[in-house]
Amino acid sequence: MQALLSVAPGGPETLELTTMSDPEPKKNELLIRVRAAGVNFPDTLIIQDLYQMKPPRPFAPGGEVSGEVIATGSGVEGFQVGDRVLALTGHGGFSTHLCINASSAIKFPETMPFKDAACFIFTYGTSYHALKDRAALKPGETLLVLGAAGGVGSAAIELGKTMGARVIAAVSSEDKAKFCREIGADETIIYPRKLDRDAQKALSAEIKRLSGGEGVDVIYDAVGGEYAEPALRSMAWNGRYLVVGFPAGIPNIPLNLPLLKGCQIVGVFWGAAVFRDPQGHAENIGELFQMYLNEKIKPRISASYPLDKATEALDLLTKRSVLGKVVVTTDD
Template sequence: MRAIRCNRYGPPESLTIEDIPDLVPAPGEVVIDVKAASVNFPDVLIIENRYQVKPPLPFTPGSEVAGLVRAVGDGVTQFRPEQRVVAFMGSGAFAEQAVAPATACIALPDDADFAVAAAFTLVYGTSHHAVVDRAALQAGETMLVLGAAGGVGLAAVEIGKALGARVIAAASTDEKIAACVEHGADATINYSRDDLREQIKALTDGRGPDVIYDPVGGIYTEPAFRSIGWRGRYLVVGFANGEIPKLPLNLTLLKGASVVGVFWGDYARREPERNTAGFMQMLGWMKEGKLRPYISTRYALEDTGRALRDMAERRVVGKIVITP
């Protein structure tokens, strides 16, 4: 079977596509014929050795996959061959076959769209954990979402609206701003053109947002935090900008505000019952049409390097998937 391989740490262009032996499940594992694999920003960081997860070389990148069960290992009774599943694992998704622990797999309905399923787990899991669990966003509050046109950003916009909050979406291009409006944003800021602090002040009547969702980091973090409202919650989701920012801690004192870390992967592992309850709530919202995962581009397996380059250079709107 064909697989994308990272034989040495480096940029997306250093990846290769190779023929490797078909996968065989160990006890407790499931082998999946991959129909769609979602691309996430940590995939870029992992192949460049800039992430906390460091698979041993060589490895196949990609952590989010949907497809058909090909084979099950000893002790696996909840899945059968040809069953539709979605799985989130450490690596191995960008290939024609992937292996995952059975405990990391979720059965899908027979009519489930593979690409939508693959695009849902990480971004919506992350954003629900951030907005609902960590920030406890309430109806009537205001949330500012930075990097709002990305996968986790659009998920946060939709979840904020599902909770009854007012959502301000900040993004870097008019195309991205349009996507945010399409997914429910009440107001927008183009921070490549507008002064971020002035626009936040104008859109909140000087009070500042109750919650700020930040998957970007870099130069936007401090001005956004300086604009947060009293008792605000600042969600540290990621650093797509590439720079881990530093904050003057006196700002937390002056604002009576909290800096709140968000690490969905460890949350799902440590608190699986709460994580499952969150997904059940989101499935209900999906049925009501409040959550609409947006896939902007689909790439062939041999174009995985280009997909990761587009992700690295922040050209992506919504989610992108690899379709072997």
């Protein structure tokens, strides 16, 4: 097998493509032939030791995979050789072979390509948990998505429209705005890379204008930093502000704003929610598969790289220049 290994803390340039012995599945494990791995922002953090999870080195990044079961360990029930599965792995996905616990594997529809399957569960799972479970988004409400052209952001646009919301997509460039309109956003806002106080006030005013003056009901913030406060200032009464991620930095929020707005600031920690409520997670995944089969949602894969060029995929995420999703493939 081959794996792209992190051998020292650092950026994508520190990863090394290595040939290793094929692993063997232990009790309750599946050995899968990885066909594709989704690339997500945590992959750029985990190799720098900046993520919550710090696996011992050497390890391969890649927390989201799809592939075929090629062997099963003792005690495995419900899976057999040849099953097509996807899984969240935390790390290890940038490899040709991987052992995973059978409890983390999910069979996916036969009509779903491996690339789609590898780019499905992380973004749609996060965004559906956020909009359904944490925000209780209702038809007719207005949803603002910050960082809307990325993986979770584009998933939030599609899901918001499927759930009957009016969606405003906030992005940093015109090409990203065009992409968001193509996947269903009703309105777009282009914000600057850096915000001073005047720019923050202008952003807040533009959000309010596009929401009809009343403010937005739900904010999906996958950006953080200087964009959080002006977005919060644009919130409607009884609004829900979803804290999803901080690629622009962890913001400082004036706590008088939630009081004045009568709104909630709601954390979205999907990984913990999966662990704490596996039944709810299973229900959500079933609903998401049905949306996919009904052509309501589909991973927007803008770039695909073979395993030996996966560092280029990570570079794209580091530069925040990705539209939708990027995938790494491992086919012979």
